[in-house]
Amino acid sequence: MATAELNGAAITDFTSFHSACQAAMGFPDTYVHTMDCWIDCLSYLRDEDGMTKFHLKPNEVLDIVILDSAAMKAQVPDILEEVTYCVAGINERYDDYGEKPALKLTLR
DSSP states (O other): OEEEEEEGGGOOSHHHHHHHHHHHHTOOTTOOSSHHHHHHHHTTTTSSSOSSSOOOOTTOOEEEEEETHHHHHHHOHHHHHHHHHHHHHHHHHHHHTTOOOOEEEEEO
16 A cells, blocks of 8 residues: 655644645645645546656555644644545545545554
């Protein structure tokens, strides 16, 4: 399973969240550090468009692992809640297109 790890203790605001995601997931230089763009990048994991460093096979899943998630929950619970909501929404989008969900969120 493909894995992208984020250090939850280092995420203190949306700026640090987006910077960490861009580094861990290989978002392109044109990534504009918004949740809309985050969703767009993760909605094409099975396409060859270069939106991430990952190119998933039809049944493969990208596991987004947030290490020290308790620190993130204490510091920025709103960001953690939004990430959880967006992962579910992206997986719904995959399902709408007849594909298996492509994302898993693991909190450690």
